[in-house]
Each structure stands twice: as C-alpha cells, then as structure tokens.
Amino acid sequence: MSFTLIGKHEKDSRAMRDAYVTAVHDLMAKGEPVVHIDCDLEGCSNVGKLAKEFPNNVYNAGIAEANAMGIAAGLTATGKTVFMHSFGPFASRRAFDQAFMSAAYAGLPVHVIGSDPGVCAAFNGGTHMPFEDMALYLSVPDAVVIDPTDYAMLNCLTGKLAASGKFSYTRLVRKGFTTVYADGSDFEIGKGIELRDGKDVAIIASGILVDEALKAEEALKAEGISAKVVDMFTWKPLDEELVKKCAAECGCIVTAENHQVGCGLGSVVANCLVKNAPVPMEMVGVQDRFGQVGPEDFLRKEYNLTADDIVAAAKKAISRK
Amino acid sequence: MQKAEKMQELRVFAAQIRLETLKTIGSLGFGHVGGSMSVADALAVLYGGVMNIDPKNPRWEDRDWCVMSKGHAGPAMYATLGLKGFYPVEEAYTLNKPHTNFPSHTDRQKTPGVDLTTGSLGQGMSTAVGAALGNKMDGRDSHVFVFVGDGECDEGQVWEAAQFAAHYKLDHLICFVDYNKRQLDGACEDVMSHGKGIGAKFDAFGWNVIDLPDGNDVEAIYDAVQLAYDVKGKPTCIVLNTVKGKGATFAEPSGAHSSQPTPEQWDEAIKASEAAYAAVKAQ
Numbered sequence: 001m002s003f004t005l006i007g008k009h010e011k012d013s014r015a016m017r018d019a020y021v022t023a024v025h026d027l028m029a030k031g032e033p034v035v036h037i038d039c040d041l042e043g044c045s046n047v048g049k050l051a052k053e054f055p056n057n058v059y060n061a062g063i064a065e066a067n068a069m070g071i072a073a074g075l076t077a078t079g080k081t082v083f084m085h086s087f088g089p090f091a092s093r094r095a096f097d098q099a100f101m102s103a104a105y106a107g108l109p110v111h112v113i114g115s116d117p118g119v120c121a122a123f124n125g126g127t128h129m130p131f132e133d134m135a136l137y138l139s140v141p142d143a144v145v146i147d148p149t150d151y152a153m154l155n156c157l158t159g160k161l162a163a164s165g166k167f168s169y170t171r172l173v174r175k176g177f178t179t180v181y182a183d184g185s186d187f188e189i190g191k192g193i194e195l196r197d198g199k200d201v202a203i204i205a206s207g208i209l210v211d212e213a214l215k216a217e218e219a220l221k222a223e224g225i226s227a228k229v230v231d232m233f234t235w236k237p238l239d240e241e242l243v244k245k246c247a248a249e250c251g252c253i254v255t256a257e258n259h260q261v262g263c264g265l266g267s268v269v270a271n272c273l274v275k276n277a278p279v280p281m282e283m284v285g286v287q288d289r290f291g292q293v294g295p296e297d298f299l300r301k302e303y304n305l306t307a308d309d310i311v312a313a314a315k316k317a318i319s320r321k
Numbered sequence: 322m323q324k325a326e327k328m329q330e331l332r333v334f335a336a337q338i339r340l341e342t343l344k345t346i347g348s349l350g351f352g353h354v355g356g357s358m359s360v361a362d363a364l365a366v367l368y369g370g371v372m373n374i375d376p377k378n379p380r381w382e383d384r385d386w387c388v389m390s391k392g393h394a395g396p397a398m399y400a401t402l403g404l405k406g407f408y409p410v411e412e413a414y415t416l417n418k419p420h421t422n423f424p425s426h427t428d429r430q431k432t433p434g435v436d437l438t439t440g441s442l443g444q445g446m447s448t449a450v451g452a453a454l455g456n457k458m459d460g461r462d463s464h465v466f467v468f469v470g471d472g473e474c475d476e477g478q479v480w481e482a483a484q485f486a487a488h489y490k491l492d493h494l495i496c497f498v499d500y501n502k503r504q505l506d507g508a509c510e511d512v513m514s515h516g517k518g519i520g521a522k523f524d525a526f527g528w529n530v531i532d533l534p535d536g537n538d539v540e541a542i543y544d545a546v547q548l549a550y551d552v553k554g555k556p557t558c559i560v561l562n563t564v565k566g567k568g569a570t571f572a573e574p575s576g577a578h579s580s581q582p583t584p585e586q587w588d589e590a591i592k593a594s595e596a597a598y599a600a601v602k603a604q
Contacts, residue, residue, distance in 0.1 A: 035458075056458055059489070067447045067481035074451020077429070077437055078459070079382075097441055098478075102448050106438035107430045 003185035023158035069098035076108040088114030092133035117171040118258035119299035129291025135263035137169035144168035145236040147207040152181040192239040198228035202246035205256035215307035247277040252317040261285035280320035282313035335365035336598040341400035348414035351581035357397035359563035376406040390445025391470035392426030402434035443476030453494040472504025487527030494556040501565035523558035536561025
C-alpha cells in the first residue's frame with residue numbers, strides 16, 4: 001500500500017465510473033477472462049466503448065437483475081471473472097437471493113457493482129437510494145464489501161478484486177466526487193488508511209464521507225482538537241487492528257457513512273470495539289430513515305452527512321470520555 | 322451398439338436410478354421422493370447415453386453440464402452420479418446427515434459431478450444459462466442441460482433466464498421441464514396455472530419446444546435430445562409429461578411432493594423397485 005493524499009476538497013473533473021471501466025479495459029486488453037454484465041444501464045456505467053471493443057466480454061441482460069446475477073454465477077463457474085452492475089438498490093435488494101445462493105453460497109466469486117450509493121442517487125429519489133445495500137452484503141459470509149473513496153482507489157481496487165477470488169460488493173459513485181488520492185495510489189483490500197494523525201478523537205469514514213472527515217479534522221484543529229482520520233473503505237473484512245489502535249490512541253471514535261448506521265460501518269466498528277476496547281462512540285450516517293428525492297447537497301444536509309455533523313459528533317464523543 | 326440395445330440399457334439404468342434413489346432417501350426415512358422419481362428416466366438418458374463426462378475428472382473443461390434447478394431432486398442426481406462412478410453410490414446414503422456431502426438440494430461444493438448449486442427455485446435456470454454462455458464464449462461444443470419443475474415455472478426468474486437464452490441464441494442449452502402436474506400445495510392447475518401451457522410459454526419466448534406425451538419414456542427422451550442437437554440459433558425446451566413419484570409404491574398414487582412413509586412402506590417400496598429393476602434387466 002502506497003498512496004499520496006491530495007485532500008484539497010476539489011471536485012474531480014472525471015467520472016468515477018471511468019476508473020472502473022479503465023481498469024476492466026486493462027484486464028480485457030491483457031486477455032484476462034473478464035466479463036461485464038449490465039442490466040440496461042450500460043449508458044450509466046459507461047461501458048459502451050468497452051462493449052464495442054470486447055463484444056465477447058460485455059453482455060446486457062436487460063432489466064432483469066436477478067437473472068443477471070445468476071448468469072454471472074454460471075459464467076464464473078466456467079472460469080470467468082465476472083463483474084455484474086446495476087444501480088445499488090437493484091444490485092443488492094433486487095438480486096440478493098441470487099447473489100447469496102447462486103454466487104456466494106455456491107463458492108462462485110462474482111463481483112457485484114452497485115452504483116449511485118445512498119444520497120448519490122439524488123434525483124432518482126428514495127426508490128433508488130440504498131442506505132442498506134452494504135448491510136445486505138455484510139451478511140454474506142466471507143464476502144468483501146467496499147465503499148471506495150475516489151477515482152484512484154476504485155481504479156486500483158477493481159484489478160485487486162478481480163485477482164482476489166472473493167465474492168464482493170463494491171459501491172460506485174458514477175459522477176461528481178472529490179479527489180482524495182493521487183492517481184497511481186495503491187490500496188490493499190481489508191487495510192484501512194490513517195490519513196491524519198491525532199490524539200483526541202478518531203474519525204473512521206468511508207466513501208463520500210472521507211472528504212467530509214478531512215474537512216472536519218481541519219475545523220477541529222482550528223479549535224485546538226486533535227483528530228485522527230481513517231479511511232475505512234473495506235467494511236468487510238474490517239481492519240480490526242486499526243480500529244483497536246484508534247481506540248487506544250484517541251479514547252473515542254466517530255464513524256461517518258453514507259448508509260444506515262444501524263447496519264453499516266458504525267455497526268461493524270461498534271462490534272469490534274465492544275469485543276476489544278469499548279470507548280465512547282458516535283455514529284454519523286442515516287438514522288433509520290428512507291431516502292428521498294433532491295439534489296445531493298440538500299440530501300447530505302438532510303441526513304446529517306456533513307463535516308459540521310462530524311465536528312459535532314466528535315465533540316460529543318470527546319465529552320463522553 | 323444397435324439403438325434397441327442402447328434403449329434397453331437406458332431402461333435398465335433408469336430402473337437402477339429409481340432403486341438407488343429410494344435407498345438413498347430411505348436411509349433417512351423421509352424426503353423429496355416425488356420429484357426425484359419423475360426425472361429418473363431423463364437422467365438415465367443424459368448420463369447413460371448422451372452426456373460427455375468423466376467421472377474421474379468431474380470439472381473436465383469440455384464436459385457437458387447438468388443443472389438440477391429443481392434442486393430437491395438431489396437424491397436422483399446422487400443415485401445417478403454414484404452409479405456412473407463419481408463416487409461409491411452407497412456414500413449417498415448419508416443424505417442429510419451431519420457433515421454429509423449429499424444435502425437435500427444439489428451443491429457444487431459438496432458432491433462430485435454436481436455442476437451448479439441449486440435450492441432456491443428458478444436460480445438454476447439462470448446459472449445454467451450463464452454456463453452455456455461461458456462455454457459459447459470459449460468456443461466449446463459442450464451442452465448444458467437444465468431441469469426445471471413445473472411448479473418452479475411459477476418463478477419469474479425462469480422466464481428472465483429464458484428470454485436471455487433466446488436473445489443470445491444459446492443453442493447448446495437444453496431445458497427439461499419436469500411436468501408432473503403437481504407442486505407442494507397440490508395440482509399445479511389449482512395452485513398456479515400455466516396459461517396457454519408451459520411449452521407454449523417457452524415457444525413465445527423464442528425457444529424450440531418439444532412436447533413429450535410420455536416424459537418417462539427413455540427412447541422418446543433420447544430422440545428428443547438428438548432433435549434438439551440439430552436445432553441451431555435457439556435453445557430447446559423438452560416438456561416431459563411425467564408421473565410424480567413414478568415407481569415408488571407409496572408416492573406414485575398420491576403424487577406427493579415429499580414423503581415420510583412407515584418402515585414397512587419403505588420395505589415394500591424398495592422390494593417393488595428391486596423387482597422392477599430385475600424385470601427390466603430380464604427383458
């Protein structure tokens with residue numbers, strides 16, 4: 001693992017989906033037996049050019065996610081490395097029994113890609129806004145469950161997932177995201193990253209909340225509070241050693257996620273803490289609510305997913321020490 | 322070998338599969354007898370006269386595949402694979418016992434020769450289609466056979482998979498519908514009827530359809546598979562009009578989905594099946 005933190009809170013001009021497409025393209029160009037299965041969302045995942053260049057490796061299953069998942073499992077049984085893509089709710093809720101039984105239970109490591117996670121579904125609204133997709137996949141034994149942070153990370157992890165031989169679920173923010181890491185950074189599945197060192201509170205975040213956590217660290221520093229910031233992009237297997245280190249060095253923890261806290265990052269971190277090193281903890285994320293329609297900025301405020309919310313949670317956690 | 326001789330061999334194999342299926346389920350005392358017995362003849366044709374397989378190398382890349390999407394017919398698969406030499410057939414008598422390799426529903430990670438895991442109905446259809454697509458991608462001539470139940474055809478996923486297979490012209494996919502007319506809660510017609518018929522539905526989805534009035538006739542099944550091999554550009558569905566529980570004295574009259582007969586009834590059924598096997602062999 002070797003990464004370069006940029007962390008200037010600047011929007012990336014690229015589409016994050018292209019980090020995935022570029023990585024898959026590289027694998028296909030090398031002749032790897034990689035297949036992309038889509039569900040009438042090739043325009044959204046932007047695999048159109050990929051399909052033209054590798055027509056034998058890209059298939060559209062139409063609007064039939066459950067079948068697409070089964071096709072992916074069957075293809076995997078013939079030795080293919082298969083990525084199956086749909087919007088997050090349909091790649092999880094809609095096709096979950098198929099993902100569970102046909103793929104994971106059967107020992108067939110399909111790689112599921114769910115796009116527009118949480119508030120990123122914005123104008124598609126509550127029906128398309130999964131705050132529970134990760135929860136479903138966390139329940140699958142031995143699954144790898146990832147909420148990637150930015151372009152560089154998704155680009156790196158796509159190849160690592162293909163080589164992992166593990167069933168996996170990965171969220172995909174299609175467009176509009178903030179650059180955190182420099183291109184070419186290297187990441188390891190299951191290893192969290194300490195982005196800032198601190199001693200008063202540890203903020204453990206993932207996905208679009210990582211940049212908010214970095215902003216929160218700066219705001220806290222201005223008030224004389226020293227915060228550690230961790231990017232915990234792999235929710236499963238969780239980097240338990242790093243969680244324990246956070247507890248030991250800071251004495252309290254705040255988690256931050258674009259997901260229900262009751263069945264997500266906050267929960268897996270709490271599980272780890274309770275078993276090992278109970279310390280005061282606060283969870284920033286969706287509090288047992290459904291999604292709704294609106295611009296992403298509005299939704300981030302509506303569900304309390306901002307740097308200000310992390311700052312408030314950090315102060316509360318510190319006060320409980 | 323002359324065809325008549327081959328068909329006789331298949332009839333004997335089918336009788337042997339029935340007997341071993343009863344012994345396998347009988348070792349536990351209860352199970353899915355009905356839907357296991359109805360597919361015995363088709364399994365005899367596939368494993369006895371049609372499929373390219375290597376019992377010593379179950380994952381041989383160029384093999385033909387068989388997916389029991391109606392996974393509760395696992396015991397019939399276990400009897401068939403055991404008799405073909407994938408493992409000693411008696412091993413299947415551990416059916417559903419702790420740490421067995423022979424669970425109620427077929428599992429590719431447990432049983433040598435089982436190509437895909439099934440149990441949640443409808444799913445084996447999609448995975449079979451995926452396997453057929455994978456073989457096509459690699460330019461293999463392998464065929465994929467998949468068994469779906471008539472009750473299983475209630476599942477929407479069967480039809481999602483059917484339209485995918487037709488769209489991608491997977492002519493090396495052959496689906497058997499075990500049309501034994503009964504599902505768990507009773508007659509299919511009463512529980513959930515099939516509109517213009519299961520065969521008509523597959524036809525509407527762009528498949529080649531062969532309807533066999535006697536789906537327990539090995540020669541008719543064998544001939545249907547040969548016809549299916551010649552059809553290019555579309556998958557084939559062979560509707561097997563079968564008798565649920567066929568050959569099980571306690572199950573055939575009722576067509577029950579699962580059975581828990583008394584020990585005396587088991588003895589009677591196994592003796593009758595042994596007699597049927599001996600009679601076919603003597604022909």
